[in-house]
Amino acid sequence: MESFKHLFHLPDEITYLNCAYMAPLLQSVEEAGIEAVKKRRNPLAFSADDFFSDTESIRSEFGRLINAPSSRVVLVPSVSYGMANVARNVQCSRGENIILAAEQFPSNYYPWERLAKEHGLELRQISPDPKAENREASWNERLLDAIDTNTCLVAVSHTHWADGTLFRLQDLRARTRDVGALLVVDGTQSVGALPFDVSVIQPDALVCAGYKWLMGPYALGLAYYGPYFDNGTPVEENWINRKNSSDFKGLVNYQSEYETGAIRFEVGEHSNFNLVPMLLKALRQVNEFTPQYIQSYTGQLIESTIADLRDSGFRIAAAGQRGNHLFGIRMRQNTDHEQLRKTLDNEKVIVSWRGDSLRISPNVYNTQADLEKLTTILTEAAKMGVL
Structure with missing residues (x-):
């Protein structure tokens, strides 16, 4: 090969x-960034379409990568931002619990710590059996066993960021569906390098940083939000996510409706004219690999x-x-x-x-x-x- x-x-x-720390930039991604900065010299180089076209292409490329409709893909600046959208819209009741894999990355811990404190939830961090001969299998079994009828959400990664342990997402999905809980996945250390099929795993949300296995720039990532979030409330309200936002002349005609799909959860200024061309080039190359x-x-x-x-x-x-x-x-x-x-x-x-x-x-x-x-x-x- x-x-x-x-x-x-x-x-x-x-x-x-050390790609799990940060991917080196592809030469083509570096060149895209340089050209983007050069273009940014002159505001007259940008049309109204430029606020939307590349981001739509990014959604399509990421949708192709994870086998999901592009209408359910949004740009986020970080995993913590993507998870904050989830945490704001989770319906949990006092006395219920949230299941996490122990020692997962902090951006997939702190949102649930706050949610638990604010709503009187039990936060369960599940570790592998230290005496087990098969540490990874025991970790998966313990996660499955921890889910009960009081579980409202399970938040895990696909591969553990510290040692690459694979979590059995399909089994977790089946178990969470049995008890009516959400499955939220941090795909930062897997998506791009390990096949991930939304139609098979069916997570409620998937959030990925862009600068590791997606080979993109820092401070721009991607998220998928499933049907559970269709009428949700985003963590911020920005103009570009509303109906008819491409009509600049009519922006003073305020819209109560968002654009279709998950776009309501996309970060403000998602057109990011410096980083977006880099991420688009990176995603195209990852899809080619x-x-x-x-x-x-x-x-x-x-x-x-x-x-x-x-x-x-x-x-x-x-x-x-x-x-x-x-x-x-x-x-x-x-x-x-x-x-x-x-x-x-x-x-x-x-x-x-x-x-x-x-x-x-x-x-x-x-x-x-x-x-x-x-x-x-x-x-x-x-x-x-x-x-």
């Missing part, structure tokens, strides 16, 4: 295995690495219980994290530490040599007693 490193500006001396290809390519890259590391005593989840694009390497309790961190830094191998997990997240710009370099460093550290 083919590496696409030539499409990026990554220095040859750097081994970048396809998540299926990215999973296959990264799976091929990591296969021998994972086998070698397991032989050296490292703990890594089995295939099918984590993504190929993101996995955690768990260390022994006596690991000298600081020494290992220095070694990786000195060798210019860029990864992330998340809790007790060394997080590895390759993408299409990586090569077999990158993974071999990581393997050599970790296996040598194990031999020398650093681990």
Whole structure:
């Protein structure tokens, strides 16, 4: 399978295995941003259509990526913004509960913490069984077992941001439907690199930051809102989301109706003339790669690495219980994290530490040599007693 490193500006001396932190910009995305800034020099370069055309194209591209109608896709500046729209419209009663996976990213925790405090809800954070031989399976089972008739909402990611644990969204959807609860998914660490089909999973909401696996710029992401939110109240009221907003002359004729679909939840100034062209270019490229290809390519890259590391005593989840694009390497309790961190830094191998997990997240710009370099460093550290 083919590496696409030539499409990026990554220095040859750097081994970048950290897409879960931030994706490097594609050359084409960088060029789109530069051209957008140049165009912004002159206000006369923009027509009324420019406030709408590229954002509509983005909705179509993201809809294609997740197999959802573009009318249900909106631009958001962040995951926290997208989740705030959800939290504002959830109907929960005192004494009910919200289910979360433990230690998930804060933007998918704080909205539910506030909602629980304001409405007298129980916030349940579900951890894996620390004694289980199969940690990932136990985590999924515990999540399913925690859902009961008092559950009003389950908020999880598709893959856990720290170690890549795959959560069984279809099983969670079936269980939440049985008890009448919502399923809200943070797709930041999966969508773009791991297939996600809205028609199969049927989440009530899906929110994604754009600067990781969607390969876009920072401060612009995407959300999908299902039928539950069709008559909801957005966190802000802005002109561009109302009926007939494309008629600039008639904007003083205030409209009580929103545009159709989920558009009411889209962030104000969503036309963002600098970032929108970059995200559009990125989404088109991701759709050209396809998540299926990215999973296959990264799976091929990591296969021998994972086998070698397991032989050296490292703990890594089995295939099918984590993504190929993101996995955690768990260390022994006596690991000298600081020494290992220095070694990786000195060798210019860029990864992330998340809790007790060394997080590895390759993408299409990586090569077999990158993974071999990581393997050599970790296996040598194990031999020398650093681990």
